[in-house]
Amino acid sequence: MTLLATLALLAALAPSAAGTPIQAGKPAHRDRFGIKLLDAPVSRRKDPRARVGIVDHLKPGTVITRRIQVNNVSPKTHAIDVYPAAATIQHHALVPAPDRTPNELTSWVSTEHNRVQVPPWGQANVRVMIRVPRLASRGERYAIVWAQESAPPTAHRNLGMVNRVGIPIYLDIGPGGEPPSDMSIQSLTPERARNGRPQVIAQVRNTGERALTISGKLWLSDGPGGLRAGPYPATLGVTLAPGDVAPVTVVLDPRLPNGPWKARMVLQSGLVVKTATAKITFPVTGIGVSVALASAPRYGVPIGIALVLAVAGGLFLVWRRRHRWVTTIRAR
Amino acid sequence: MQRIALLAGGTLALSLMSAQQADAATDAGTSVTFQVNTGALAITAPATFSLGAGASGTTLTARFPVDGPVQVNDPRGLTPAPWTATVTSTVFTGTGGTPPTIPASAASYSPGAATLTEGDGTFTPGAGGALDTTTPVTAFTHTGGTGSNLAEWRPTLTVRIPGNAVADTYTGTMTHSVTTP
DSSP states (O other): HHHHHHHHHHHSSSSSTTOOOOOOOOOOOOOEEEEEOOEEEEEEEEETTHHHHHHEEEOTOEEEEEEEEEEESSSSSEEEEEEEEEEEEEEEEEEEETTTTTOOOOOEEESSOOEEEETTEEEEEEEEEOOOOTTOOSSSEEEEEEEEEOOOOOSSOOOEEEEEEEEEEEEEOOSOOOOOOOEEEEEEEEEEEEEEEEEEEEEEOOOOOSOOEEEEEEESOOOOOOEEEEHHHHHHEEEEOOEEEEEEEOOTTSSSOOOOEEEEEEEEEETTEEEEEEEEOOOOEEEEEEEEOEEEEEEEEHHHHHHHHHHHHHHHHHHHHHHHHHHHHHHO | OHHHHHHHHHHHHHHHHHHHHHHHHHHHHOEEEEEEEOOOOEEEEEOBOOOOOTTTOEEEEOOOOOTSSEEEEOOOSSSSOOOOEEEEOOOEOSSSSSSOOGGGGGGEEEOOOOOOSSSSSSSEOOOOEEEEESSSSEEEEEEEEEOOOEEEEEEEEEEOTTTOOOOOOEEEEEEEEEEEO
16 A cells, blocks of 8 residues: 555656656746737727737828837836837838838827836836828828837947837728728649748738738648648738738648648638638649639629720710711701 | 907917817727737847957957847737847947947847747747848747747847948947837
8 A cells, every 4th residue: 555655646746748847947037018009999899900909990080099008027117118100011021110210100190108117017008199180191001109118338338229019000091981901812832842841832912902911821631541631820921011912831741741632721811811722732842833713803804894885885875965966956 | 459359369269279179080980999908019128238349350249148138028819929020220339529330231130049939839030130220130020829929039249340440439229129010
């Protein structure tokens, strides 16, 4: 009985099957500060992008206020600067401009405080106001609201540091309702990377009128021997301005056989979700056979025909009217 | 008469101002908000860094200390939970009335592999490279993932002091920016 009890005790003390030691090495605490958005419009409650960025469509002349919160995860008070600065979409990413570079949108943005003293382990709320001028032109603008702390250089430590965290603003201006957001998956291309890993590249086009922040997942099914695999996440999200085209890459497990597979790619930006399915086979090396998906817009040809008919019809009516009028005068 | 005119003018001006404010409509669809309950995307508090000293034409290399890495802490609990950290630098400026300068591109940033990560998703060190005053260099990115995550890295800075650099104490400032895409 004693032997059994001892064994049981030893078993209980031994590390779990997962191998985590009892004294799991907790990472050292790092003094840090953060930013988060406190308010999002109820109309965008289901849009995940609206929880981490100020995403909105406003009519010219509108004023909105959103609160952000700066928090201090450290035992000392920190002075944090809060300000808006320009951002652009380049190379399929939201690129911050340096320092306090202004743009049209930042000239509409003001913060309740320029600098907040955040107490130890505490927070400070700051109101961000966006005043859209009455004559603002239509279109989407981008900026970032930053929470920043600076450590200026000294004689002995000659590289100063500025660290900042930001909340993006994707603001669309225009009369009437929100312009559509949409994307189109143009093709799926199976590839073999240099390190031997199979990849699927989805070529995506932003076919809507607002920027998209795209993430995605890929499922494989109907593979050799009835295998299925996934979901595999897209390794790099892309931010696409309207009209942009970019590749979204999914890297898969190197143990997967070449195929053929039925691949199902689901791409998402906020509430916009697009699915594409294709039969693919991974090549032994390099780029495999691409599968084209979206062709010309489905409504393109019938709309084209309708337009031609409408124009022809209009011209005919005009011709008839002129002919009749001339005839009437002659009759007199 | 004059006083009345002034008063009338003043009143008119005031009413115009308030009328303007009243006209600035709040879009009904966007003014009703709810409180968001995600965590705060955070970065470590900045600490000054010593690049060291060297003669013109030499190369200085210095790495962020073990107890002073850059850490991006993402407690937002999102799926996916993307964030991108980028770096820019100022020009390095010497002392005096017309100080000599060393361009930002003399400094090169190499994030190295993450020294610590928590959470899932893909953590990718940036390609790094020569720093610039306007074009950001990618330091680190996190994509995909489900939930909270963090990444720590200790970047290495390499400064190639130009051969024609004047002897002086140069200072500069490096900026790490972290944002959601």
